Amino acid sequence: MPGAFTYDPASKRVTVIGGNEASPADFSSWVAADRAGTLTLWTGTPATGITLTNQVRPCEKLALPLDFIIAGATDIGAGDTIGITGTDAWGQVQNETLATEASGTFTTSKRWRTITNVDCNGFVTGTLTIRQPQWGVIWDKGNNQYQLDALFQVGDGVTSTCFKEWDRQIVFSDFGFGVGSYLITAKANAVCQLGYLVDESKKATSLGCSVISVSTIYHHLFKRETGATFNLYSCQARAGYASKLVQGNTLIGNMSRIWNTLLNRVWPDWNLEDIVPDIYNMTITSSNWGFRYNGGATLTLSRIFTLDTNQSVAQYGSGDLIIWDSEFIKETGIYYNGFSGNTYLINCLKESWEITWTGTPKTGSLYRQYTLDLKVSDKEDTAISGAAVKIYDQDGNLVADLTSGADGKIAQQILTYKRYYWDGAATAVQDYYPYRLVISKAGYETYEDKLNPDRKMDLEVALASYQPRHPLEVELPALAPLEVSLKAARLEVEIHG
Incomplete structure (x- = not known):
């Protein structure tokens, strides 16, 4: 499978490097790497009452056989055992005892969904490692649906990397990532593309991905670092908590392209870095903000639609924002913070033209324009x-x-x-x-x-065609009405025959 995947349990992150335009890495290659990997659930000195550092992660298999690896034990011998308590695939309590007469690897005959207790009986020396036969951070649920229990990084900042996927539903579980985390990051020299590009000249796209985050903490969906390409085509993004779409290196980052995309409880937040993003036909619903721009070079957008947001447009600092042919419905106006740039709304339908001014300076302007x-x-x-x-x-x-x-x-x-x-x-x-x-x-x-x-x-x-006047035609000034008064007492008429 294209691409080389690694998993770091400490950072809860999967990284892929490699792949190319002709043979990009994708989620099926991630699944293959996951199933070929292993995950240490606990390691330490043999003892009783052991609870796992990392709980079993069976994913769609629901339960897994586990390896118990004993190394360097000097007091182990006949009659020594490892007692295991936990649950099966359906959550029913089960137990198993492994006979351990020497150091080595011992695999359970039962499959485990959880381990609640491990007792090492008869030996207390050496090292015990409990391991499962996969990473267990991506669920392949069939019908192009995946659940991710890890952050995802495309590239390492050096290696040329290409990851592309389309027509997939991707759900990030609430797996305990920290506040402000980035769910998908594209590093330098990497291409990350979700959705399919049909015709670049017409900005026609299809077969987008649905990206859903169920976490209720504040976080960011996507991050494009300097030197990376990150494109969304015909995608949908939804968050359980009102989340930023993109976060950048220091302040706010920008995607390469967002075409024909729907955002729910997610808002785009930009500070221009090494590129000017290409944004076309984007709908934002039920979000804290509509479109937020933090200054820099001039940014031009077209066909932005917001519904049920607070301020539909927010702008910070300097820089010009130009928005064409857009609609802002059920919103509370525009927000400026320390704003010294210009906003141009061209052919836009907007319910509220109220402006909230905060911070300094307040020298910016909003121009309402039509073609x-x-x-x-x-x-x-x-x-x-x-x-x-x-x-x-x-x-x-x-x-x-x-x-x-x-x-x-x-x-x-x-x-x-x-x-x-x-x-x-x-x-x-x-x-x-x-x-x-x-x-x-x-x-x-x-x-x-x-x-x-x-x-x-x-x-x-x-x-109308010009109608020339006749050469002899003379235009005379209007005269006052002629008044005639007859006061003759008698009118005599002679008739000659």
Whole structure:
């Protein structure tokens, strides 16, 4: 099987190195390594009343035969025994006695789910080791389902490593990892990919993995260290405790790609390091936060959907965050802490535009923006090329000077609707509308109208043909109405025949 796996009981971590794009390591190769390994449950001087340091881990086998290894015993002889008490696969109490007349390895005939007591009878010298015939930290439950009872590290920071898996359900049990632990870590020179990439140019993905953590302590699901690649495609992630999706080397890390992914009780938390992550079509539900960004270079996202979160967007420090075509539902607004950057929400549907300002400085701004797509045509719906399209702000300043193309369209424009900022006492709002749109072209009447960009706009303007006046046509000023008053007493009419 591809990849070399090792298990460290002290850190409760499995590490894989090796594998490549053509033959990556996967969970089936982890299972094979686990079943080929051994785990020491207890080691020490023979005695009575021994309780295991590590309990038996049979995984889906439910119970295992165990090895009792005696080395260097000088007082062992005929009639000496090891008495074992514990439970079988179904939790029923059972006992077994091993005859131990000399040092060596003694394997139980019964299978054990737990060991509650071990008594060494007749000898107290040498070393006793109790061992099971597998690590017992990954359950293969069939139907592409695995339970992990260990942290997982891809790579050692030096060796080229590739781990890929798709169409799997992965459940991390509450196996006693510490607060703030990282469940899956990708080290330098390693590739970790969950899900299947169908078409990179279209960001089309499928066969994602479902990653579930049942622990109720604060922890992190994924960590990408500098120099690693960590991609999630069409995945789902859920935590028993509201958890961060990603944690980095010192503060907060970033994945390489997250495409078409659903997060439940998990929020993404970023501080840009060696790469800018590529995030597309991500849904966040029932989380403490929506999307939290801790500053650095400009980060651009698209199609982010949050439902039932607190603040849907949170930003710390400097750096710009640009979010396109997203929706934020059942949320309480935006959170800024010591914020000096800019947030641009473009074509976003948002229930609350309330901002919570904390820390210093408070010099950042939120820009609420929408796009304008415009086509110029004539009354017969024929595209007009070469039309001059000018957009002016509310102060009469020219903000766009464009020309329609052969298809009658202009380059898409982004217009600011409102700016939100801290005025020293509270959130202030600066309106940028209305804008004035002027379209002109020789042979056509000039078109002029106001724009109020409070939503995404897709307009088609039909210009009327210019109607020239007759050369002799004279336009006279309007005259006042002519009033006539007849006061003649008699009207005489002569008729000539």
